[in-house]
Amino acid sequence: GENVEQHPSTLSVQEGDSAVIKCTYSDSASNYFPWYKQELGKGPQLIIDIRSNVGEKKDQRIAVTLNKTAKHFSLHITETQPEDSAVYFCAATLYGNNRLAFGKGNQVVVIP
Amino acid sequence: EAGVAQSPRYKIIEKRQSVAFWCNPISGHATLYWYQQILGQGPKLLIQFQNNGVVDDSQLPKDRFSAERLKGVDSTLKIQPAKLEDSAVYLCASSVGPSGDTQYFGPGTRLTVL
Numbered sequence: 001g002e003n004v005e006q007h008p009s010t011l012s013v014q015e016g017d018s019a020v021i022k023c024t025y026s027d028s029a030s031n032y033f034p035w036y037k038q039e040l041g042k043g044p045q046l047i048i049d050i051r052s053n054v055g056e057k058k059d060q061r062i063a064v065t066l067n068k069t070a071k072h073f074s075l076h077i078t079e080t081q082p083e084d085s086a087v088y089f090c091a092a093t094l095y096g097n098n099r100l101a102f103g104k105g106n107q108v109v110v111i112p
Numbered sequence: 113e114a115g116v117a118q119s120p121r122y123k124i125i126e127k128r129q130s131v132a133f134w135c136n137p138i139s140g141h142a143t144l145y146w147y148q149q150i151l152g153q154g155p156k157l158l159i160q161f162q163n164n165g166v167v168d169d170s171q172l173p174k175d176r177f178s179a180e181r182l183k184g185v186d187s188t189l190k191i192q193p194a195k196l197e198d199s200a201v202y203l204c205a206s207s208v209g210p211s212g213d214t215q216y217f218g219p220g221t222r223l224t225v226l
């Protein structure tokens with residue numbers, strides 16, 4: 001089955017700086033890659049996703065890039081704010097198959 | 113629009129006891145999922161329902177876990193008997209359909225087995 005790894009496990013950034021989280025996946029058939037944000041005491045919330053027919057997708061301060069050859073994808077958060085502090089999970093699956101394989105998560109801490 | 117509702121939010125039991133969790137998905141969502149999230153890990157799918165039928169339960173420990181969605185709306189996940197390693201957050205999610213639709217998660221139930 002699909003195996004997803006995330007790096008680094010914890011990331012601290014100064015407010016206003018950028019944060020980048022990278023994930024690698026093992027199954028070259030995977031073609032759908034969502035990112036979820038989980039705040040303390042809450043369930044994960046989808047923040048952005050990308051399919052393998054595009055290399056990059058942006059939504060305001062958040063962007064995701066995908067490198068199919070290397071089998072990795074990254075989340076980029078620009079102009080970080082304290083409310084960006086949370087655990088971020090990447091996931092991968094074959095589009096149409098809703099069994100998401102999640103990574104272990106990255107704790108992002110934005111220092112005011 | 114109301115989100116996915118789960119209850120209880122917290123539960124503490126002794127090992128070998130039984131426990132049940134309840135989930136009410138977003139109105140109109142045909143697909144419902146139960147995930148187990150162990151501390152420090154990502155969610156792992158336990159079971160997926162499409163209306164009142166099971167689509168995928170390959171990762172459900174069927175000797176102790178059971179789930180039902182009798183009328184195709186709300187769902188119950190049961191553990192009997194519980195083990196120490198069942199301590200985790202149990203997340204319920206729902207989506208409009210089974211293929212490629214965004215999954216919306218509830219707040220979860222934190223289970224502690226002593």
